[in-house]
Amino acid sequence: MGIRLGCIADDFTGATDLANNLVRAGMRVVQLIGVPHPGAPAPADADAVVIALKSRTEPAAEAVDSSLRALSWLRSAGAEQIYFKYCSTFDSTPDGNIGPVTEALMDALGTDFTVATPAFPDNGRTVFKGHLFVGDTLLSDSGMRHHPLTPMTDSNLVSVLGAQSTRPVGLIDHTVVAAGPDAIRDRIAELRKDGVGAAIVDAVSNDDLVRLGAAVRELPLVTAGSGLAIGLPANWGLRPSRAADRLPPAGGHAAVVSGSVSTATNGQVQEFLRTGRPAFSVDPLRIAAGADVAAQALAFAAAHLAEGPVLVYSTEAPGAVKDVQGRLGAAEAGELVERTLARVAQGLVGLGVRRLVVAGGETSGAVVQALGLTGLRIGPQIDPGVPWCAAALPDGDTLHITLKSGNFGGPDFFTASFAHLTGGGRQEGESV
Numbered sequence: 076m077g078i079r080l081g082c083i084a085d086d087f088t089g090a091t092d093l094a095n096n097l098v099r100a101g102m103r104v105v106q107l108i109g110v111p112h113p114g115a116p117a118p119a120d121a122d123a124v125v126i127a128l129k130s131r132t133e134p135a136a137e138a139v140d141s142s143l144r145a146l147s148w149l150r151s152a153g154a155e156q157i158y159f160k161y162c163s164t165f166d167s168t169p170d171g172n173i174g175p176v177t178e179a180l181m182d183a184l185g186t187d188f189t190v191a192t193p194a195f196p197d198n199g200r201t202v203f204k205g206h207l208f209v210g211d212t213l214l215s216d217s218g219m220r221h222h223p224l225t226p227m228t229d230s231n232l233v234s235v236l237g238a239q240s241t242r243p244v245g246l247i248d249h250t251v252v253a254a255g256p257d258a259i260r261d262r263i264a265e266l267r268k269d270g271v272g273a274a275i276v277d278a279v280s281n282d283d284l285v286r287l288g289a290a291v292r293e294l295p296l297v298t299a300g301s302g303l304a305i306g307l308p309a310n311w312g313l314r315p316s317r318a319a320d321r322l323p324p325a326g327g328h329a330a331v332v333s334g335s336v337s338t339a340t341n342g343q344v345q346e347f348l349r350t351g352r353p354a355f356s357v358d359p360l361r362i363a364a365g366a367d368v369a370a371q372a373l374a375f376a377a378a379h380l381a382e383g384p385v386l387v388y389s390t391e392a393p394g395a396v397k398d399v400q401g402r403l404g405a406a407e408a409g410e411l412v413e414r415t416l417a418r419v420a421q422g423l424v425g426l427g428v429r430r431l432v433v434a435g436g437e438t439s440g441a442v443v444q445a446l447g448l449t450g451l452r453i454g455p456q457i458d459p460g461v462p463w464c465a466a467a468l469p470d471g472d473t474l475h476i477t478l479k480s481g482n483f484g485g486p487d488f489f490t491a492s493f494a495h496l497t498g499g500g501r502q503e504g505e506s507v
């Protein structure tokens with residue numbers, strides 16, 4: 076039998092976030108890094124496969140191409156329904172990539188309608204009357220308005236998605252969602268008749284997502300943040316279970332690599348620094364000036380790894396990031412930092428790090444690719460949306476890794492996360 080749910084995630088932290096929610100809702104999930112070769116067999120015993128792409132900030136045509144290749148592989152693996160996962164803060168630009176990828180997947184699947192909701196109430200993302208809230212504030216008032224690559228300045232998702240789509244975008248509002256799956260199905264039929272291609276769906280609670288999950292059972296394509304995942308496994312008779320989240324015991328040194336400039340990550344870096352633990356700051360302007368910052372970071376790490384987790388970070392507050400972008404260009408600065416942090420991660424593994432926290436979706440993509448990881452096994456949840464994972468390094472050794480979405484995780488995530496791993500991982504002298 077093939078897989079049931081085939082998922083395409085537009086970044087790597089988003090992929091583990093989705094896999095985590097599916098596992099918790101009872102699915103056996105395999106996460107693959109990038110699109111497998113066309114003939115590669117589907118993993119045995121998986122209910123869902125999540126293909127992690129780094130397509131969120133690619134040019135739209137490239138994002139469409141990689142998403143369609145992922146779709147083609149997932150269909151050949153037997154997927155009965157496709158889930159396009161994007162960020163719970165709807166990270167995108169007027170050029171895409173949520174709209175273009177959604178429409179390309181719809182065309183390839185021969186479907187005229189899909190739903191769109193980034194709601195993830197467990198992490199404070201709710202959608203009401205089509206407007207996205209991050210905690211108590213509108214998206215456009217949240218830290219996301221300063222995002223270096225995908226600044227979000229409009230909270231009205233009907234207009235945000237509309238600007239990226241050729242088809243009309245509609246709304247399934249909360250009165251309908253609250254009325255249950257039949258009411259949602261009726262509204263979908265109505266919107267379809269009006270020629271609407273995609274509808275933003277309100278959801279302010281997990282119950283809303285469960286109702287939506289039941290209502291979209293027959294849709295070939297759903298698009299969402301990771302929240303909708305809690306409502307889908309039940310469509311195949313699956314129930315929540317903790318059996319799927321056990322990982323092998325962890326060992327080796329611990330380190331954190333942070334290229335996220337999100338508000339929550341800034342707080343986590345500040346908290347780590349406040350505790351006086353070893354931390355190395357990566358300055359993009361020094362990289363641009365030709366300094367071998369990766370080598371310097373690794374020399375620092377080598378001297379401090381025995382003390383406990385070492386942090387290497389480029390995380391800065393919005394003002395400093397804007398300044399760097401003004402001098403180097405936003406894309407260029409991003410790439411420069413990602414390349415450096417990926418080299419740092421490679422070097423850290425060379426120094427014996429086997430428990431690695433990576434913060435930021437783009438950063439995670441660069442790190443995971445540089446480490447040559449091809450798949451992740453999903454382990455226990457640290458905070459909503461963030462699980463520990465285990466991966467085989469190219470030499471066969473096991474690396475425990477967590478890919479932390481920028482705005483997820485508690486203030487002490489960079490130390491508290493390590494306590495969620497079992498095994499004799501702690502090093503002598505380590506103070507976590």
Ligand SMILES: Nc1ncnc2c1ncn2[C@@H]1O[C@H](COP(=O)(O)OP(=O)(O)O)[C@@H](O)[C@H]1O
Nearest residue numbers: 335336337389399409412413435436437438481
């Ligand atoms: N100090 C910095 N100045 C400019 N750009 C930076 C800086 N630090 C990180 N970046 C870049 O900003 C982007 C952050 O994106 P990401 O890793 O997805 O995390 P997040 O979305 O949480 O901010 C990456 O491309 C990263 O390389």
Ligand SMILES: O=C(O)[C@@H](O)C(=O)COP(=O)(O)O
Nearest residue numbers: 089092162163435436480481
């Ligand atoms: O849905 C989410 O918020 C996350 O899964 C996610 O995709 C976050 O991306 P980054 O903020 O770039 O880590």
